Amino acid sequence: MLQRTSYVTDLKVTTVSYSSVIQxxxxxxxxxxSRAIAVQREEEVFYSDEGSFSAYPVFNKPIPFMPIREQLVQQTSHIFPVLKVKKIDILGISASSILHIGNSQNISLESRIKHIRQLRPR
Incomplete structure (x- = not known):
């Protein structure tokens, strides 16, 4: 893994929610x-049997990962192995998001949300 030091003078994050991380x-x-079912209704009605992730295919479908078939050539030079940042100011981090200051080997993030809007008949 890349060896580099990260310096951040000022970090301000207002909100972190729903499976999010500050690393x-x-x-x-x-x-x-992260997964969520977001229901918006014109009338405030709640049915006790709703909210099952298995009822919606979006939560069960596999994510297609396309393999990289081309040859990648990378050459890096870190003359000064220090990353310096003066200020980071973030309003919100949500839904399986990550604020990461440092080095990572492998990162995998997944967020699935089913939005449902139920309107009254006109």
Missing amino acids: LGDSEIINGF
């Missing part, structure tokens, strides 16, 4: 996973 320092593996 300060190096990490080998980061896995983030």
Whole structure:
């Protein structure tokens, strides 16, 4: 893994929610996973049997990962192995998101949301 030091003078994050992470320092593996059902209705009605993730195919479909078939050539030079940032100001981090200051080997993030809007008949 890349060896570099990260310096941040000022970090301000207002909100972190729903399977989100603030990672300060190096990490080998980061896995983030979040799923939600968001129902918006014109009338305030709640049915006790709703909210099952298995009822919606979006939560069960496999994510297609396309393999990289081309040859990649990379050459890096870190003359000064220090990353310096004066200020980071974030309003919100949500839904399986990550603020990471440091080095990572492997990162995998997944967020699935089913939005449902139920309107009254006109």
